[in-house]
Amino acid sequence: MSKSRSPRKKNSKPQPGRKRTGVWRFLFRVGAVGLVLLAGWMVYLDAVVTSRFEGRRFEVPSRVYARPLELYDGASVSASGLARELELAGYRAGDGVRVGTYQRSGGRFVISARGFRFPDGEEPRRRLSLVVSGDRVQSFSVLAGPESPIVRLEPAQIGGIYPSHREDRVLVRLEEVPELLPKGLMVIEDRQFYEHFGVAPQSIARATLANIKAGHIVQGGSTLTQQLVKNFFLSREQTLVRKGNEALMSVLLEWHYEKDDILETYLNEVYLGQAGTRSINGFGLASQFFFGEPLKDLDVHQLALLIGMVKGPSYYNPRRQPERAKARRDLVLSEMAEAGLITAEESARAIARPLGVSSRPSYTDNRYPAYIDLVRRHLARDYRQEDLQNDGLRIFTTLDPAVQSASEVAIRDTLPRLARGNTQEALEAALVVTAKDTGEVLALVGGKDPEFAGFNRAVDARRPIGSLIKPFTYLAALEQADRYTLLTPVQDRSFTLEFDDGRLWQPRNFDGEERGEVPLHLALSRSYNLPAVRVGLDVGIPRVQQVLRAFGVTTPISDYPSMLLGALSLTPADVAQLYQGLATSGFNTPLRTIREVTDADNEPLSRYNLKVDRVADPAAVHLVQYAMQETMQEGTGRSAYNVLPQRLSLAGKTGTTDQGRDSWFAGFSGDLLAVAWVGRDDNGPTVLTGATGALPVWSAMMSQLPQHGFSPVMPDGVQYHWVNAGEQALTEEGCPNARLMPFVTGSEPRQRIDCEGQFGRQIRSWFEGLFR
Amino acid sequence: MNNAVMTRASCLALVLALAGCATGPGGGSIYVPVGGEDRSEAPEPPRASGSEQNAEPRVWRKSEQPEVREPEPPATRSPSYRETGDELPAAAVSLIRDADQRLKQGDSNGAIARLERAQRIAPRSAEVYFKLAEAYVAGDNLGAAEQFTLKGLSLAGNDTRMQRSGWLLLADIRRARGNVAGADQAETRAQAL
Secondary structure, eight states: TTTSSGGGGOOOOOSSSSSHHHHHHHHHHHHHHHHHHHHHHHHHHHHHHHHHHHHHSOOOOOOEOOOOOOOETBOOHHHHHHHHHHHHOOOOSOSOSTTTTEETTTTTEEEEEOOOOOEEEEEOEEEEEEETTTTTTEEEEEEEESSSSSOEEEEEEEEETTTSSSSOOOOOOOSSTTHHHHHHHHHHHOTTTSSSOOHHHHHHHHHHHHHHHHHHHHOOOOOOOHHHHHHHHOOOOOOOHHHHHHHHHHHHHHHOHHHHHHHHHHHHOEEEEEEEEEEESSHHHHHHHHHHSSSSOHHHHHHHHHHHHHTTTTTOOOOOOHHHHHHHHHHHHHHHOOOOSSSSHHHHHHHSSSOOOSSSSSOOEEEEEEEEHHHHHHHHHOHHHHHTTTOOOOOEEEOOOOHHHHHHHHHHHHHHHHOOHHHHHHEEEEEEEEETTBBBBEEEOOOSSTTOOOOOHHHHHEOOGGGGGHHHHHHHHHHHHOOOOOOEEEEEEOOOEEOOOEEOOOOOOOOOOOOEEEHHHHHHTOOOHHHHHHHHHHOOOOHHHHHHHHHOOSSOOOSGGGGGGGGOOEHHHHHHHHHHHHTTTSSEEEBBSEEEEOOSSOOOOOOOOOOOOOOOHHHHHEEEHHHHHHHHHTTTTGGGGTTTTTOOOOOOEEEEEEESSSEEEEEEEESSEEEEEOOOOOOOOOOOOIIIIIIEEEHHTHHHHHOOOOOOOTTTTTEOOOOOOOOTTEOOOTTTTTTEEEEETTOOOSSSEEETTTOOOOOOOOHHHHHH | HHHHHHHHHHHHHHHHHHHHHBBBTTTSSSSEOTTTOOTTSOOOOOOOGGGSTTTTOOOOOOOOOOOSSOOOSOOOOOOOOBBOOOOHHHHHHHHHHHHHHHHHOOOHHHHHHHHHHHHHSSOOHHHHHHHHHHHHTTOOOHHHHHHHHHHHHTTTTTHHOOOHHHHHHHHHHHHTTOOOOHHHHHHHHHOOO
16 A cells, blocks of 8 residues: 555646636645545545554453363362362362352362353352362262252363464453553653644654754654554555655544554554564563563563563564663663652662563463464364454363373473483473373473473474384284284394395394294384384285374375384374374274364354264274283383382383484373373484383373273173283183283184193183183 | 164163163272372372272283383283273263253254263263264264264173164164165174174
8 A cells, every 4th residue: 555646746737828816726626636535545544544453453362261170979080189170260268158269178178169151051050069089079969059960160261362363362451451561651652642643743843853963863753553553564664655644544543543442452563573483563472472471460670671672672672682672671761760650769679670581482371382272273173264253252172280280290390300411401392191082182281391382392293103103013913813813923033125226124123132933912012123014014014004094194104114113203192193093992083172162152163072983993902902001011111100000000102213312102091191202303312212201201190190090891802811921822820921811702822731831622711711 | 764773772772771870980990099199198008909809810920121220020910901891970870861851852962062071971881872872863973873883882891781782773873874784784793692
């Protein structure tokens, strides 16, 4: 629009041979035409500026909720976990009678629940009584309100987002802003803000005078309104036409809107910095970006810095130009004192303080930025853009605050212990936790500083998965029950593969050893490389690829045999999806973070239901689960039991890539599935393996949560037999080397060996073992 | 077309109503609280492993792979499994009853929302999945119904009544979907029980 010309410059053709009155008439006509054109131009400008203003006015953010805590007899929660959950949902410790309070003595709770309008119906107000003992709810009863054996607490609000925008915004309301901010802003930028009509001629005159005196531009005479208009159209071009247009638009804005509306929009719109391609607009975001704190918590010296930066955000950038920024801030502080906004002492005290800028920029005020980031992506993936533009949506997520907190603590406490020096500095981590049977993402941590909204490794770091691929290779083999059982001997011997082009490939074991013949279950639980490649080549790479795709890999999978050792790059969230099928006996469940979205009237937008999809034979998966349990009990994952109770049965798999560049662990209990990754962003080497890097993080998270052990239901077509692991033969319970092991019916060994090691053909008594 | 399926599903509902007598939560898998979380209480006495009727036979195995940090004494358990899924806790039973009501009123979406809540509470019980299948039959989504039936069957374990209900439901759903061979196969499985 800056290309349009001022209508007054248009020429009409002179009409020669007229009298003086004709000249006047002519001038009058030109003037009239000019006025009409000007009026038209004003109408145009008015439309442009009001539409832009309307688009930038305060929007009501969508409220994002954690999953509601369900209380019933047997519910899994610790006493401290319940107390924390109540605090998060805004409950106060009190008498448990006043609505919104709870009373706790030891494990006994009385809660006066507020009630909540859930998308599927109202949860009325109730007074509840319960006892938490052994991390479980007992003696649950409703003291007042409608009777029910199960009650949902209202969910904690975990953030506010603007789903129709691509980035997080931090909008503020005028009444929530510290008073000093608008007042200080006016003192520095526009003293007559509440008096002028959009432009302030005196200020312009004063500025012009000052500029002429100085010989260059030292002062701007722009009002806040003019600055706002300038911000709308983001152009640094300084022409007279442009200035004129800005002035006209400012007047028009003032004509349409209240001063406070304009001020509020200004506070949310003004340009205050740049972070890469992203511009930092508004004081709310700038406060997070520079101080990592919400605007309402800022001190005088911090507010003064932000006010000072309006004049030149890059010139006074406090991270790059701290001295300049401090000088500017101190000037603002003394001006504020002079204007009587603060006392001279306050000003002096603030001047004595350092800038107080945080070392790392933060782009959000959300407490769980990585999780919210995934919510945002799922919204964009699953919901229609026009639905997301509605004001005041409510987004019900699957975040479990207790699991999220355990995950953050696990990373924060474990990571510094894993390495020293430079490596420790560079070490990063990610953790994804899902509910095993529902695919709901309960927690997500995207880096070692969980409150920092930066690179979200849990969903963006695509790294080779190493040995995490092996369960799928063995699954492909065990699906051929006539050829492979858990007892099938496989070769742990090196070999060389020659490609068509003459190149050679010689895989090795992690420890460089070779063990000869080993049973398949041992090859998996000990994560030997050579048998994995041999078995993979035997069943065929295409078959392994097929299994991986069925379980959820959507990216291209290499055809090279190195793929059998994990030359496949996935994100931690992808791996969680992949392992979901293993954990649920062959049923794929899409990961999700959103249960429901409603508009402001509680009308649900389209709903995404739980889905299950059988992708593998449950019998074969059961056998893989056996070996993955063995991994935890005696294989590469056994150090988990350094911190976890022996009674908690688990299944899992370690993964390590060359020189410890990636340390992975994926595993599950009866309730939770979690994937941990540890490594460096620069893909540099570490001293870590899956067992010494990711597994400690995983175990530290698991150890904080009460849960059921993993104990899969024996599926149809599977039978357990006592076998002698060394001899490929059935044996008796209690014999040396006896192991109770699952077989696809009919694939169990035919031979029988007694406790003394004698082969024989006794009457088969295996079902005694089966029923124990 | 789905009438037959609905009839069968309703029979199933009866079976489940009988089977779904409220029991204590947990069922088969061992619930492990966090050790020593609430310090105010006396530390939990070590539980005799015999009390959990799941005490696995003890097998001594020497760890074979060298590792930097040696864990505690080697594991004395073998991988866990069980022969039945979880029984339904009372809370889940009440949600399923509520879902049944909705289903009778023709509100299959409302029923599904309640069943999903029940599924979160009792994710390893076959009944919940059969109920979900039933709700999807009512909502005319036979593809989802078949998948939930299969999921339920994978958790039915050695409970023959549960298995028979599942196979019959599967047979009906497959027939309604035009998969006659698959239906016959499922029926044969039911009859073999």
